[in-house]
Amino acid sequence: MSANSLMTPATVSLPDPAPVPASGRELIRATDLTAFYGTFAAVKHVTLGFEANRVHALIGPSGCGKSTFLRTLNRMHEVVGGHVTGRVVLGQDDIYGSRVSLTQLRRRVGMVFQKPTPFPTMSIYQNVAAGLKVGARHNRAEIDAIVERALQQAGLWNEVKDRLRQSAVALSGGQQQRLCIARTIAPSPEVILLDEPTASLDPQGTQRIEELLFNLKQQFTIIIVTHNMQQAARVSDTTTFFYLGTMVETGATKQIFTAPTQERTEAYITGRFG
Amino acid sequence: MNRLVWRRWKSRIMVGLMVAAVVVAVAPLLLILGTLIARGAGSINFEFFTALPVPAGETGGGVAHAIVGTLMMVGVAALIGLPIGIGAGMFCAEFPRNRLATVARFVADVMNGTPSIVIGVVAWTMIVARQKHFSGLAGSVALAMIMIPMVMRTTEEMIKLVPHSLREAALALGYPRWRTSVSVVVRTCLPGIVTGSLLAIARVAGETAPLLFTALGSQYMSRDLNQPMAALPLTVFTYATGPYDDWHRIAWATALVLIMVVLTLSLLARLATRQRFDVRQ
Ligand SMILES: Nc1ncnc2c1ncn2[C@@H]1O[C@H](COP(=O)(O)OP(=O)(O)OP(=O)(O)O)[C@@H](O)[C@H]1O
Numbered sequence A: 001m002s003a004n005s006l007m008t009p010a011t012v013s014l015p016d017p018a019p020v021p022a023s024g025r026e027l028i029r030a031t032d033l034t035a036f037y038g039t040f041a042a043v044k045h046v047t048l049g050f051e052a053n054r055v056h057a058l059i060g061p062s063g064c065g066k067s068t069f070l071r072t073l074n075r076m077h078e079v080v081g082g083h084v085t086g087r088v089v090l091g092q093d094d095i096y097g098s099r100v101s102l103t104q105l106r107r108r109v110g111m112v113f114q115k116p117t118p119f120p121t122m123s124i125y126q127n128v129a130a131g132l133k134v135g136a137r138h139n140r141a142e143i144d145a146i147v148e149r150a151l152q153q154a155g156l157w158n159e160v161k162d163r164l165r166q167s168a169v170a171l172s173g174g175q176q177q178r179l180c181i182a183r184t185i186a187p188s189p190e191v192i193l194l195d196e197p198t199a200s201l202d203p204q205g206t207q208r209i210e211e212l213l214f215n216l217k218q219q220f221t222i223i224i225v226t227h228n229m230q231q232a233a234r235v236s237d238t239t240t241f242f243y244l245g246t247m248v249e250t251g252a253t254k255q256i257f258t259a260p261t262q263e264r265t266e267a268y269i270t271g272r273f274g
Numbered sequence B: 001m002n003r004l005v006w007r008r009w010k011s012r013i014m015v016g017l018m019v020a021a022v023v024v025a026v027a028p029l030l031l032i033l034g035t036l037i038a039r040g041a042g043s044i045n046f047e048f049f050t051a052l053p054v055p056a057g058e059t060g061g062g063v064a065h066a067i068v069g070t071l072m073m074v075g076v077a078a079l080i081g082l083p084i085g086i087g088a089g090m091f092c093a094e095f096p097r098n099r100l101a102t103v104a105r106f107v108a109d110v111m112n113g114t115p116s117i118v119i120g121v122v123a124w125t126m127i128v129a130r131q132k133h134f135s136g137l138a139g140s141v142a143l144a145m146i147m148i149p150m151v152m153r154t155t156e157e158m159i160k161l162v163p164h165s166l167r168e169a170a171l172a173l174g175y176p177r178w179r180t181s182v183s184v185v186v187r188t189c190l191p192g193i194v195t196g197s198l199l200a201i202a203r204v205a206g207e208t209a210p211l212l213f214t215a216l217g218s219q220y221m222s223r224d225l226n227q228p229m230a231a232l233p234l235t236v237f238t239y240a241t242g243p244y245d246d247w248h249r250i251a252w253a254t255a256l257v258l259i260m261v262v263l264t265l266s267l268l269a270r271l272a273t274r275q276r277f278d279v280r281q
């Protein structure tokens, strides 16, 4: 399948598709966000906003807090026992507010991990539909349509349409990762968080995912952690550089890579450390 | 050159020793099976499964009462023990550092090492002594007390084998914690839990000591869990220690049936682990 068919519009009608927001609108913003593991602050006083329908890259040396920051945006940081101070606002809502439903939040902010994580006991179809089991109810026909659309958008439909009922673990690593992307986008989130989604893939699998991001940002706001400078430069509209838990610099990707204002950013992207 | 020859010999000697160890390990099972088949198979016929014991001195008769008793008592023990054991195992896996979980884990380990006759005495004190009569239900409770710690520990171990990343993937989709645990984590290791459960059932199906104090055994067909009940291991015990040749014959045959039941359960347990993803259309 070529990049062309990735752009094939879904042939199915959708139950209330998410409206495409006008660009320039900020969708999610962290304010003075500090993330702790116990008493250790892994992310310190970060204030950072993300515009809708853009790909935002988070870069920085290992251990600088990229993953930790990313996981504060869908409150997965709490799963490992961490806590935060500061605020994260998604649309109009403070996601750390007392009335927030984690289920609703995570349906609005989806996540893809470094290693593909298909559910081994579920078929390809069931994997993609897994996120639809919580939150709003869907009937069978709706789920069929959503699964097909999500697989189309993830560029996997043509490869799996004849074996939707087969095990998801029989897919290749790259296919599994695209399956996980399909699973993440099926509930129509607003934001997709990706934590080094291509780190375990070969160059071809990596390229497929990068092409996808370009199309997915039409509908979603994408925040991607990457160790790969070329990848950040290729796929992202904005880039943020983290160092030792603090945000050093953020800006348009082109500016960060050609004319960084901070000495440390330049040292990192030119490979002098990290 | 010389060294190479020596190495080859060393290798052969070691392999030989290991093969010998395997043979010694497997030999008892084959010996047991062989003896049971030689002594017991001849007495197994339709009547053996369907008839009740005949009065001492007469030949013939069967162990239908013991088969029914074992099925009922082990069945009820499984109904009590599996939900509690699996539930407790899930709790310990979900909250590994919880105080209650730590205590439960320790108690389970102690109970796993407790001789089953002690469990029988405990069940006797708790139930039989109070009710002032032996009963099949007391037997079930004793068997369940043996099953619970076994099932609890295997369940916890199986759940811990499921990669944390799967749990995170489900949580990130918005699954609540209990749902993540049930429909992703436990679902993923279900074959392992089933295996552990079947092995626990197989283990208690052959238990004799706890039943001596609780179900007591019986010569009659009893389907009432409130009454003393027969069981295959008790029948083996009674008949093997009796004075008549015909009783010994029945004891061998019953032992053969018992070991077949246990072997079948163990084989099922292996099959459950091997079971792969179901490719239903
Ligand atoms: N579960 C945890 N408990 C305690 N400390 C943690 C935990 N996870 C991460 N840390 C610490 O927090 C800091 C930031 O880690 P984080 O995983 O966010 O870094 P990262 O930028 O994603 O690194 P990498 O590029 O290697 O993935 C590190 O110092 C790390 O040791």
Ligand SMILES: [Mg+2]
Residues within 6 Å of the ligand: A066, A067, A068, A195, A225
């Ligand atoms: Mg990381």
